[in-house]
Amino acid sequence: MIKAIIIDDEPLARLIIADYLKEYDDISVITECSDGFEGAKAIQQHDPDLVFLDIQMPKLTGFEMLELLDKIPNVIFTTAFDEFAIKAFEKSAIDYLLKPISKDRFEQAIIKFKNNYNTLSAPTNTDKLNSIMEEEILERIVVKNGTQIKIIPVQQISHLEAYDDYVKIHTKEGVFLKNKTMTSFEKQLDPKQFVRVHRSFIAKVDQLAKIELLEKESYIATLINGEKINISKSGYARLKQIIGL
CATH class of the missing domain: 3.40.50.2300 (Response regulator)
Structure with a gap:
């Protein structure tokens, strides 16, 4: 049956x-x-x-x-x-x-x-x-938070971070885990708002407060909330294209 x-x-x-x-x-x-x-x-x-x-x-x-x-x-x-x-x-x-x-x-x-x-x-x-x-632009992300289901509007995200087989979604309310790849998020998030700046980080452009040269061809960004994320050479190039530097 x-x-x-x-x-x-x-x-x-x-x-x-x-x-x-x-x-x-x-x-x-x-x-x-x-x-x-x-x-x-x-x-x-x-x-x-x-x-x-x-x-x-x-x-x-x-x-x-x-x-x-x-x-x-x-x-x-x-x-x-x-x-x-x-x-x-x-x-x-x-x-x-x-x-x-x-x-x-x-x-x-x-x-x-x-x-x-x-x-x-x-x-x-x-x-x-x-x-x-993956063809749909994400407006929100649904995650399991213990036994609860959390709906996160993308506007509340500061950045995303690779974490083994998961992705850490950083928001004002805290950090949430999603069993999904960074590549999937890179495809689904609005490219005008989110940029893959490093193999381990996707940054929300309007959350960037400062970008500094860390060493040759690598950078570090300080977000509005004070957190820091790494930016690779290729990530910096993508970021410059989006923000018009």
């Missing part, structure tokens, strides 16, 4: 999907969730084979919710906005259903899922999802 979870903030959308699924004897709806917080908990608890996931939801978007998961399941996204679907179709990574969802289109998505179900691997599916998510 294929275990499915429906995650959508619209009751009517959940009702339609659940109604369509009644025709498939081999698919069982384990639970329905109305937001990303509930969805993340349900996925961790039930380990579903298939998730129907809305992208535009309050509190957490569908993409943000996926970032909180240790293991990403097979996902069929549902959305009312063509711009998201177009990107997915171009990548052919997973299926998207545009709202309002027709029965015929829903059936096509189920057939596609079943045809690939036995060949889909978690790492491949995760990589494809990450490649889609």
